Amino acid sequence: MNQTPDPRHFSSPTGDDCPHLRFIERMGDHMELEGMPRIAGRLFGLFLVDPGPISFSELAERLSISRGSISTNTRLLEGKGLIERVDVPGERQDYFRLADRPFVNMIHGITARMRETMETIEADCRARKDAGVAQSAEAAGEPVPGGMRAAHEFFAECIGTLEGLAARLAKRGGEVKP
Amino acid sequence: MNQTPDPRHFSSPTGDDCPHLRFIERMGDHMELEGMPRIAGRLFGLFLVDPGPISFSELAERLSISRGSISTNTRLLEGKGLIERVDVPGERQDYFRLADRPFVNMIHGITARMRETMETIEADCRARKDAGVAQSAEAAGEPVPGGMRAAHEFFAECIGTLEGLAARLAKRGGEVKP
DNA sequence: TTTTTCGTTCAGTCTTGATTGAACGAAGCG
DNA sequence: CGCTTCGTTCAATCAAGACTGAACGAAAAA
Numbered sequence: 074m075n076q077t078p079d080p081r082h083f084s085s086p087t088g089d090d091c092p093h094l095r096f097i098e099r100m101g102d103h104m105e106l107e108g109m110p111r112i113a114g115r116l117f118g119l120f121l122v123d124p125g126p127i128s129f130s131e132l133a134e135r136l137s138i139s140r141g142s143i144s145t146n147t148r149l150l151e152g153k154g155l156i157e158r159v160d161v162p163g164e165r166q167d168y169f170r171l172a173d174r175p176f177v178n179m180i181h182g183i184t185a186r187m188r189e190t191m192e193t194i195e196a197d198c199r200a201r202k203d204a205g206v207a208q209s210a211e212a213a214g215e216p217v218p219g220g221m222r223a224a225h226e227f228f229a230e231c232i233g234t235l236e237g238l239a240a241r242l243a244k245r246g247g248e249v250k251p
Numbered sequence: 252m253n254q255t256p257d258p259r260h261f262s263s264p265t266g267d268d269c270p271h272l273r274f275i276e277r278m279g280d281h282m283e284l285e286g287m288p289r290i291a292g293r294l295f296g297l298f299l300v301d302p303g304p305i306s307f308s309e310l311a312e313r314l315s316i317s318r319g320s321i322s323t324n325t326r327l328l329e330g331k332g333l334i335e336r337v338d339v340p341g342e343r344q345d346y347f348r349l350a351d352r353p354f355v356n357m358i359h360g361i362t363a364r365m366r367e368t369m370e371t372i373e374a375d376c377r378a379r380k381d382a383g384v385a386q387s388a389e390a391a392g393e394p395v396p397g398g399m400r401a402a403h404e405f406f407a408e409c410i411g412t413l414e415g416l417a418a419r420l421a422k423r424g425g426e427v428k429p
Numbered sequence: 430t431t432t433t434t435c436g437t438t439c440a441g442t443c444t445t446g447a448t449t450g451a452a453c454g455a456a457g458c459g
Numbered sequence: 460c461g462c463t464t465c466g467t468t469c470a471a472t473c474a475a476g477a478c479t480g481a482a483c484g485a486a487a488a489a
Binding site: 307308318319321322323326343344345 | 464465466467468469
Binding site: 092093095096099100102103106107108120121122123124171175176179186190193194197198200201218219220221223224227230231234235237238241242249 | 270271273274277278280281284285286298299300301302349353354357364368371372375376378379396397398399401402405408409412413415416419420427
């Protein structure tokens with residue numbers, strides 16, 4: 074089955090020479106790099122190009138993706154706050170559109186992952202202190218290795234900085250205007 | 252073969268109840284989440300706990316990892332500027348230690364990926380403009396979809412913010428003190 | 430009611446990439 | 460020179476997860 078979006082709605086059969094399709098694939102690549110299914114990235118890319126409400130089955134057609142994958146990945150993107158499910162009066166199908174502030178929400182997703190990691194590091198540091206010392210040779214004098222402290226500080230700093238960026242983006246508007 | 256680090260150097264056979272080992276596994280998880288091999292993450296975690304020069308074969312022993320994987324992943328981390336290969340006089344083996352400013356370099360790696368994506372988006376935008384219009388229906392009035400512009404702006408903003416953070420960390424010291 | 434059209438779920442397939450282990454060349458040591 | 464000990468490379472294995480397609484239940488339409 075064809076892996077590239079249905080070119081019927083665009084201009085090029087391959088997609089390599091159409092900025093729209095290239096952009097969509099690019100978001101797929103990038104998202105995949107970030108550890109997300111490629112299809113989710115392509116969906117997001119499509120919505121960036123065409124934010125208007127798009128029906129469930131039209132998504133499947135335009136991207137040549139099985140309905141199963143559409144269901145899974147739209148729910149994934151919905152959970153991350155990147156797209157929204159909207160009711161279209163008189164229509165039985167589900168419709169989706171780009172969320173209000175997709176990029177702001179994307180940042181929140183990233184910081185959430187970081188915060189989770191950071192908190193387990195904190196727990197490890199506490200456990201390390203509580204457990205006393207003298208269990209392993211190389212930690213005799215210093216309860217918490219400098220690297221662990223540095224890692225914790227790094228995550229804290231990152232989270233703060235990114236949420237600052239999110240707040241700035243949100244204030245400036247943040248939503249994607251067509 | 253055992254998947255957990257060799258507990259001989261620590262205190263617990265499972266690693267679940269030793270902050271050091273938990274931390275190492277945690278970094279493995281996090282790095283894997285970020286799309287990097289888990290082993291690379293565990294290596295990095297080990298160096299955060301024990302930054303001192305560690306020999307090639309000791310890495311294999313302590314983490315119960317094949318020499319092939321050590322070779323591959325140390326080179327990966329080296330390329331990312333997270334660890335360094337150091338010469339230990341009189342020793343035939345390769346030794347590694349934590350890089351000077353691992354987290355600063357980590358940020359640069361992230362921004363590099365983002366910049367790459369951003370630049371291809373820029374190219375798409377230019378191509379979209381140059382190609383004139385009137386090729387697809389939904390882009391008749393507006394050359395570049397708002398979502399593409401927003402995505403580009405987002406990446407630019409992210410890169411700027413993160414490099415600002417990197418600069419701040421570098422100035423503040425940035426290196427991990429033992 | 431029956432029929433059709435939805436979206437979801439899940440078992441199965443398939444792709445991708447990590448990991449290993451053996452083979453190899455280089456380089457110090459005897 | 461052999462012999463050993465390195466680190467690298469590569470084919471083969473293995474595992475994780477994406478993706479599909481069919482089966483399913485719900486709900487509108489007829």
